[in-house]
Amino acid sequence: MAIDYYNAGMNSYESKKFKEAHDYLIQDDTNPRCAFALAVMYYNGEGVERDFKKSTLYYSVAADAGIIPAQVSAGFAYANAMGVPQNFEKAVHYLIKASEAGEASAKVTLAEIYAMGEAGGTRKEAAKLIREVLAFSNSEEAMDVYNKYELNKAY
Numbered sequence: 001m002a003i004d005y006y007n008a009g010m011n012s013y014e015s016k017k018f019k020e021a022h023d024y025l026i027q028d029d030t031n032p033r034c035a036f037a038l039a040v041m042y043y044n045g046e047g048v049e050r051d052f053k054k055s056t057l058y059y060s061v062a063a064d065a066g067i068i069p070a071q072v073s074a075g076f077a078y079a080n081a082m083g084v085p086q087n088f089e090k091a092v093h094y095l096i097k098a099s100e101a102g103e104a105s106a107k108v109t110l111a112e113i114y115a116m117g118e119a120g121g122t123r124k125e126a127a128k129l130i131r132e133v134l135a136f137s138n139s140e141e142a143m144d145v146y147n148k149y150e151l152n153k154a155y
Contacts (some may be wrong), residue, residue, distance in 0.1 A: 021041070
């Protein structure tokens, strides 16, 4: 019987045996669920040395497979040059998918990219995204972007 590296890794992770969890997960690191778990571990430095480059790599693998939290994290990493060169086009690639799935944090980061005039976005698009977030929450992050870029003046 084959080992289910994801479940074995997550059992170890939940028991706070991070090194053991890593050793299981890394054996199937092309599996999107394993990749996402590895991304979190590298981001947080759990059982491994903190490494944003590896974290972003694994977030990207999981994001490409459709894991929405990974799309948010990969987009944020590329927007903020976390272990990789800043790349707004790659950031938008991931953030649009998560935004379409309703992820508020993806909408806020995407709005900021657009408000800066990056990746072909416009202030009007940025304002629309922020309004969508604020319609359902009192997000301080959304308000910060709205005020910082004066999106109330975007038409």
